[in-house]
Amino acid sequence: MTDTDALRNAKRSTRIDAWCGYTMEAPPVSAMPVSGGTINMMEYLLQGSVLDQSLESLLHRLRGLCDNMEPGTFQDHEMVFLLKGQQGSPFVLRARRSMDKPTMPWHLRYLGQPEMGDKSRHALVRNCVDIATSDNLMEFLLEMGFRLDHEFVAQGHIFRRGSMKIVVYKIFRLLVPGSTDSIEALSLSYLVEVSVVAPAGQDVISEEMRNFAEQLKPLVHLEKIDPKRVM
Amino acid sequence: MQVRAEGPRSTQREEKQLENSIDVLINQVGDLKKSLASFIYKLENEYEHLTWPSVLDSFALLSGQLSTLNKMLKNDKTPLLRNQVIIPLILSPDRDEEIMRVTEGRVPVFSHEVVPDHLRTKPDPEVEEQEKQLTTEAARLTPDVALKQIQSLNKMCSSLLEKINKEERESESGGLRQNKSTFNPADTSALVAAVTFGKGLSNRRPTGPGGSSVGGQPNSAGMMSSGPTLQQVQISMGQNQQQMSGVAMSQPGQPGKMVSNIKTNIKSASMHPYQR
Numbered sequence: 001m002t003d004t005d006a007l008r009n010a011k012r013s014t015r016i017d018a019w020c021g022y023t024m025e026a027p028p029v030s031a032m033p034v035s036g037g038t039i040n041m042m043e044y045l046l047q048g049s050v051l052d053q054s055l056e057s058l059l060h061r062l063r064g065l066c067d068n069m070e071p072g073t074f075q076d077h078e079m080v081f082l083l084k085g086q087q088g089s090p091f092v093l094r095a096r097r098s099m100d101k102p103t104m105p106w107h108l109r110y111l112g113q114p115e116m117g118d119k120s121r122h123a124l125v126r127n128c129v130d131i132a133t134s135d136n137l138m139e140f141l142l143e144m145g146f147r148l149d150h151e152f153v154a155q156g157h158i159f160r161r162g163s164m165k166i167v168v169y170k171i172f173r174l175l176v177p178g179s180t181d182s183i184e185a186l187s188l189s190y191l192v193e194v195s196v197v198a199p200a201g202q203d204v205i206s207e208e209m210r211n212f213a214e215q216l217k218p219l220v221h222l223e224k225i226d227p228k229r230v231m
Numbered sequence: 232m233q234v235r236a237e238g239p240r241s242t243q244r245e246e247k248q249l250e251n252s253i254d255v256l257i258n259q260v261g262d263l264k265k266s267l268a269s270f271i272y273k274l275e276n277e278y279e280h281l282t283w284p285s286v287l288d289s290f291a292l293l294s295g296q297l298s299t300l301n302k303m304l305k306n307d308k309t310p311l312l313r314n315q316v317i318i319p320l321i322l323s324p325d326r327d328e329e330i331m332r333v334t335e336g337r338v339p340v341f342s343h344e345v346v347p348d349h350l351r352t353k354p355d356p357e358v359e360e361q362e363k364q365l366t367t368e369a370a371r372l373t374p375d376v377a378l379k380q381i382q383s384l385n386k387m388c389s390s391l392l393e394k395i396n397k398e399e400r401e402s403e404s405g406g407l408r409q410n411k412s413t414f415n416p417a418d419t420s421a422l423v424a425a426v427t428f429g430k431g432l433s434n435r436r437p438t439g440p441g442g443s444s445v446g447g448q449p450n451s452a453g454m455m456s457s458g459p460t461l462q463q464v465q466i467s468m469g470q471n472q473q474q475m476s477g478v479a480m481s482q483p484g485q486p487g488k489m490v491s492n493i494k495t496n497i498k499s500a501s502m503h504p505y506q507r
Contacts, residue, residue, distance in 0.1 A: 227427040
């Protein structure tokens with residue numbers, strides 16, 4: 001706890017080099033790209049949804065299309081933390097813990113501003129940094145001055161096809177803050193996401209993703225969805 | 232084999248042509264038989280998880296093979312098979328291994344008992360008898376009665392056709408509806424907004440008023456870099472026209488993230504977000 005106390009005092013000029021070896025700049029953050037190690041990793045993303053009653057058909061098709069691995073299920077609790085500065089948009093970090101596999105490390109994720117790009121790029125691209133952390137991550141973030149903005153439970157299925165990750169999951173709202181015991185589904189659909197994490201500039205991947213998305217039509221329409229449009 | 236195909240005054244060339252076309256026919260009939268067998272196998276053994284598309288596939292295959300066979304028979308190059316005469320030369324009550332093999336065990340002997348059945352070119356005697364009865368009956372009808380019967384038959388056929396067409400149209404549109412209902416674009420937007428911005432997730436205000444101020448208020452206050460006027464405008468919009476507010480604010484030109492974050496909080500407070 002002494003470490004975190006010291007960090008709390010230093011939160012204005014936050015430079016957390018010692019922490020997991022990643023550099024992060026707090027406000028104004030938007031001006032500074034966040035890099036994971038030496039390579040700038042980007043997440044390519046396509047999103048869509050499927051109604052509950054068509055979930056089985058989609059899973060069936062994914063089992064056929066994806067790599068021959070044991071199809072996995074997951075149940076995660078994601079908490080989104082904000083660190084606000086005096087100006088600029090707040091700095092957002094996402095902490096995720098597995099509910100069904102409690103021994104797994106927590107997962108801390110930074111996502112940058114999504115870029116739509118032009119028509120030639122078929123997927124949404126955003127900067128991303130992924131770190132595995134210990135289970136006292138939440139205390140650490142709160143001590144640093146982050147505030148919990150919202151949280152949800154994601155429960156669903158995960159598939160892999162080459163470098164592509166396909167997740168089909170339902171989002172649940174927490175009825176009591178912080179307690180995952182009573183949850184309520186957000187909608188009657190499952191969110192479907194196809195993503196690839198790759199070094200920046202590998203737009204060929206988006207082509208591959210589009211081809212894969214074509215194979216899921218008309219069951220699911222995976223698109224690059226501009227988050228600004230759905231707000 | 233004891234059967235020989237003989238054409239009257241057939242030349243060498245014609246005979247060869249006949250042989251070729253018979254070979255082709257045998258092949259095609261063999262293919263047809265194979266697909267029939269596999270279809271029957273499918274029906275008998277996989278009926279539990281047989282899907283309609285796969286049954287349709289099998290039907291398509293069969294009908295394709297049948298039509299090729301028909302085309303082949305009608306082809307100019309195929310000699311008219313009806314001009315060929317097949318006569319049994321030897322009948323034997325003994326078991327014939329060769330015929331057993333070519334008929335796959337269906338015909339063990341080529342005797343006087345089975346030959347009339349297999350080489351028959353006319354309908355069965357019972358069928359012939361029935362046909363004769365029908366012909367005499369038809370001849371006895373007066374033209375008036377026949378006309379009436381034709382008319383009623385036509386009427387029935389047309390009403391039946393209408394019914395079938397109607398059914399077809401309905402099932403088609405039903406199929407379309409089913410296709411469309413696998414996903415809902417509105418749900419996609421809602422879910423993406425939820426994972427990206429937490430829209431509709433902060434359920435604190437409706438459940439507990441105590442927690443609400445912690446979750447919502449400082450949050451929107453923190454975003455308020457554009458001044459209080461904007462907040463008031465957005466709040467009144469959000470409360471007066473709950474559904475409309477989404478449309479109004481998604482218009483381009485509105486300040487991006489801050490506005491909608493405020494809207495998010497208002498929306499979740501003023502209405503149940505789980506609304507469809």
